[in-house]
Amino acid sequence: MVHYNLKRITVVPTGKDFVDIVLSRTQRQTPTVIHKSYAINRIRQFYMRKVKYTQATFDEKLGTIIDEFPQLDDIHPFYGDLMNVLYDRDHYKLALGQLRTAKRLVEKICKDYVKLLKYGDSLYRCKQLKKAALGRMCTLMKRVGPSLAYLEQVRQHMARLPSIDPNTRTILICGYPNVGKSSFINKITRADVDVQPYAFTTKSLFVGHTDYKYLRWQVIDTPGILDHPLEDRNTIEMLSITALAHIRAAVLFFVDVSGSCGYSIAQQAALFNSIRPLFDNKPLLVVCSKIDLQSLESLPEEDRQLIMEMKKEASKCSGGIASEMMVEDDDCLLTMSTLTEEGVINVKNTACEKLLQHRVEGKMKSKKLEDVRNRIHVAMPRPRDTRERPPVIPAGVLEARAAAAPRAPRRLEKDLENENGGAGVYSANLRRRYILADESWKEDVVPEIADGHNIADFIDTDILKRLDELDREEHQREEGESEEEDMDDDEFRKLSPEEQEALAAIRLARRNIREEHRLKKTTADSRPMVPRKHDKDKRFTVSRMERHLSNLGIDPSAAAARARSKSRGRKRDRSLGYDEEAGVEAMDVEQPKSKKLRMKSRTRSQSRASMEVVPGEGFKDSAQKQQALALGKKAMKKRSTGKTDRR
Amino acid sequence: MRLEKCWFCSSTIYPGHGMMYVRNDAKIFRFCRSKCHKNFKMKRNPRKVKWTKIYRKLHGKELPQDTTFELERKRNRPERYDRNVVEDTVKAMKKISETREEREAQTLANRMRGKKTQQRREDLAELQQGIHLVKAPTALLEEPSLTLPKEKMKVKVSVEQESKAMES
Numbered sequence: 001m002v003h004y005n006l007k008r009i010t011v012v013p014t015g016k017d018f019v020d021i022v023l024s025r026t027q028r029q030t031p032t033v034i035h036k037s038y039a040i041n042r043i044r045q046f047y048m049r050k051v052k053y054t055q056a057t058f059d060e061k062l063g064t065i066i067d068e069f070p071q072l073d074d075i076h077p078f079y080g081d082l083m084n085v086l087y088d089r090d091h092y093k094l095a096l097g098q099l100r101t102a103k104r105l106v107e108k109i110c111k112d113y114v115k116l117l118k119y120g121d122s123l124y125r126c127k128q129l130k131k132a133a134l135g136r137m138c139t140l141m142k143r144v145g146p147s148l149a150y151l152e153q154v155r156q157h158m159a160r161l162p163s164i165d166p167n168t169r170t171i172l173i174c175g176y177p178n179v180g181k182s183s184f185i186n187k188i189t190r191a192d193v194d195v196q197p198y199a200f201t202t203k204s205l206f207v208g209h210t211d212y213k214y215l216r217w218q219v220i221d222t223p224g225i226l227d228h229p230l231e232d233r234n235t236i237e238m239l240s241i242t243a244l245a246h247i248r249a250a251v252l253f254f255v256d257v258s259g260s261c262g263y264s265i266a267q268q269a270a271l272f273n274s275i276r277p278l279f280d281n282k283p284l285l286v287v288c289s290k291i292d293l294q295s296l297e298s299l300p301e302e303d304r305q306l307i308m309e310m311k312k313e314a315s316k317c318s319g320g321i322a323s324e325m326m327v328e329d330d331d332c333l334l335t336m337s338t339l340t341e342e343g344v345i346n347v348k349n350t351a352c353e354k355l356l357q358h359r360v361e362g363k364m365k366s367k368k369l370e371d372v373r374n375r376i377h378v379a380m381p382r383p384r385d386t387r388e389r390p391p392v393i394p395a396g397v398l399e400a401r402a403a404a405a406p407r408a409p410r411r412l413e414k415d416l417e418n419e420n421g422g423a424g425v426y427s428a429n430l431r432r433r434y435i436l437a438d439e440s441w442k443e444d445v446v447p448e449i450a451d452g453h454n455i456a457d458f459i460d461t462d463i464l465k466r467l468d469e470l471d472r473e474e475h476q477r478e479e480g481e482s483e484e485e486d487m488d489d490d491e492f493r494k495l496s497p498e499e500q501e502a503l504a505a506i507r508l509a510r511r512n513i514r515e516e517h518r519l520k521k522t523t524a525d526s527r528p529m530v531p532r533k534h535d536k537d538k539r540f541t542v543s544r545m546e547r548h549l550s551n552l553g554i555d556p557s558a559a560a561a562r563a564r565s566k567s568r569g570r571k572r573d574r575s576l577g578y579d580e581e582a583g584v585e586a587m588d589v590e591q592p593k594s595k596k597l598r599m600k601s602r603t604r605s606q607s608r609a610s611m612e613v614v615p616g617e618g619f620k621d622s623a624q625k626q627q628a629l630a631l632g633k634k635a636m637k638k639r640s641t642g643k644t645d646r647r
Numbered sequence: 648m649r650l651e652k653c654w655f656c657s658s659t660i661y662p663g664h665g666m667m668y669v670r671n672d673a674k675i676f677r678f679c680r681s682k683c684h685k686n687f688k689m690k691r692n693p694r695k696v697k698w699t700k701i702y703r704k705l706h707g708k709e710l711p712q713d714t715t716f717e718l719e720r721k722r723n724r725p726e727r728y729d730r731n732v733v734e735d736t737v738k739a740m741k742k743i744s745e746t747r748e749e750r751e752a753q754t755l756a757n758r759m760r761g762k763k764t765q766q767r768r769e770d771l772a773e774l775q776q777g778i779h780l781v782k783a784p785t786a787l788l789e790e791p792s793l794t795l796p797k798e799k800m801k802v803k804v805s806v807e808q809e810s811k812a813m814e815s
Contacts, residue, residue, distance in 0.1 A: 434728075441730045448648050450740055452659050456649070457719045458736050458743070459726055466718055467739050473714065474746055481753065492767035495774070498794040503770060505795055506777035553786025553796025 015145025055110035078246035175254030177224025
């Protein structure tokens with residue numbers, strides 16, 4: 001659980017980036033439009049929302065960081081110590097604590113400014129308050145900047161730590177620098193650790209995995225340890241010490257018998273003795289490496305003595321039966337060479353065996369095993385006699401198996417298809433298997449639609465019966481109908497043709513009145529309100545009046561005469577008129593009277609033809625004006641009857 | 648292949664015409680043309696739209712319910728094909744549609760009964776009221792019939808000519 005989380009911590013942004021992220025998010029996710037003419041409540045809410053949102057974002061982001069970074073007290077002591085060694089426990093705790101404080105302070109700022117914003121009285125003031133709030137939060141972040149940078153580095157380094165499971169089967173390799181630890185791990189696992197002639201090539205822990213007895217084993221390679229007291233150890237050495245201290249593993253202590261690492265066997269023995277306390281309760285193996293350069297037998301006496309002592313200590317250390325019986329365990333000392341690969345596998349196997357035994361002993365001693373063992377019981381039936389009892393198969397099945405006659409192949413549709421031309425050519429007759437009362441009906445062409453109805457809607461087995469009922473109903477209805485013929489012609493008589501003519505004329509007259517009214521009804525835009533001249537289209541002539549009156553059935557002569565006389569002069573013509581009545585002609589009779597009278601009457605100048613249309617009022621010539629007038633009249637006319645009238 | 652009915656105007660939808668709309672509650676609406684579809688989208692009630700069959704039936708303009716309508720019914724259980732039944736059905740369909748048409752004509756006649764009387768009465772009233780537009784009251788006094796007056800101007804012209812002839 002812990003190790004995979006270490007690799008998946010979210011990126012910690014720098015102080016500046018943090019501020020940028022939060023502010024841009026606030027700007028994107030909150031409304032942006034505000035105007036000073038809005039209601040004050042709305043303005044206040046707008047700015048409060050911004051402040052709260054920023055605080056919430058800070059909260060969220062800081063919260064994730066704080067949660068995701070592991071608490072040193074909550075993880076396995078191996079990791080805790082490892083991180084202490086690498087990142088300094090105090091610094092780490094301080095950094096996280098600072099972030100927590102920052103979160104709390106941001107919350108406080110938000111609360112204070114929201115309280116102030118509730119009483120902001122103008123847009124400007126609210127805006128300033130919001131600016132102040134956000135500004136304070138951002139300066140806070142700036143102060144926290146170095147912690148963020150530190151945590152980012154920690155995160156990056158932590159992600160690259162090897163994923164060591166402290167609880168599973170592990171083999172730990174330790175010893176002086178350059179003794180051949182990394183070459184060994186390269187040999188038994190797929191780990192590709194750097195092997196170089198200089199000391200401290202391996203600067204951190206490396207993990208490899210190997211198999212033994214169908215189980216997975218972790219092999220941990222440590223950087224070399226030098227012999228000096230704990231306080232003087234540097235970070236890299238502390239890594240190996242931590243690993244030794246916390247992981248319950250089989251320890252392989254490597255001794256370079258050839259001395260090509262640069263350290264004598266005496267020095268290595270001294271180191272062994274100084275870190276012996278770390279080997280408590282761990283199966284220990286002393287491995288003499290680089291045997292190809294210097295064999296064990298050809299060693300000088302003191303060195304051999306030292307090694308033997310180490311072996312004795314090792315066998316004591318690993319505990320178990322050997323130490324109790326104070327018997328020297330031969331297994332504790334092994335020789336190998338990575339160059340010639342002699343003894344490498346042997347070392348691995350021995351180490352694994354020892355660890356397995358150790359773990360099994362441990363489990364056997366614990367109480368849990370007893371509980372489990374008490375509940376398990378394997379039962380085997382006890383044979384009561386020597387009779388054989390094989391499994392039973394019924395005789396029928398046996399016979400069937402023996403017979404196993406193959407069935408005759410059926411003629412499938414597929415075969416039919418293949419015979420008649422294949423997939424694209426043959427189309428199967430789907431009606432072949434129809435079950436009908438009469439076989440000859442299979443190929444019937446069935447109509448589906450007739451006269452705008454679906455035949456399927458009418459199909460009924462007793463359709464004939466229904467039809468009979470229908471016929472009966474029809475008969476009844478027809479009888480009823482013949483009684484009901486009513487004569488409604490007598491109430492009001494028909495109109496005679498002349499009356500009909502009169503009616504048509506009335507309707508025409510009404511329509512004309514309506515049309516004229518609509519034409520007259522005008523706005524100032526379409527035509528002038530006051531015509532330029534009274535009756536310039538010459539509609540009010542006497543002949544017209546005569547015609548109109550006669551249509552109405554009145555004799556127009558009196559009215560016409562009066563109209564004409566009114567338009568003539570008074571003085572001269574009055575005597576004329578008088579004389580005419582008396583029957584005496586006072587003037588000369590060259591011209592007929594009517595013509596004279598007409599000449600004298602004061603009509604308008606006859607310079608223009610009455611039907612001539614004068615261009616003006618925006619028209620370019622008479623033709624256009626005439627067209628316009630005609631269109632106008634047509635627009636007002638009653639349109640021909642369309643669909644709606646026919647209904 | 649089936650002839651469907653338009654949901655809005657109840658006219659038949661032939662194959663290759665119209666549109667079908669399936670709502671989220673799996674109810675299917677078929678329209679014969681975009682006019683009905685657009686009216687539907689406007690959420691108009693066909694019972695209130697004058698030109699639909701539903702309106703006409705509801706407001707008594709057409710035969711609302713009849714045994715002929717019940718004979719035509721969508722059957723969900725398919726019947727086994729029987730040639731005689733289908734033949735009889737086709738013949739019956741013709742008879743049924745004939746009777747339906749007769750009945751609809753009868754309803755129309757019933758509806759239109761009394762129209763002639765009303766029309767005549769209205770014409771007479773209009774004539775009486777509007778005769779003053781085409782015949783002057785004096786002319787009406789002389790000739791009280793509700794007909795167009797005789798033209799008077801022609802008579803006047805002939806008299807003038809006579810007088811002229813007399814003078815010269």
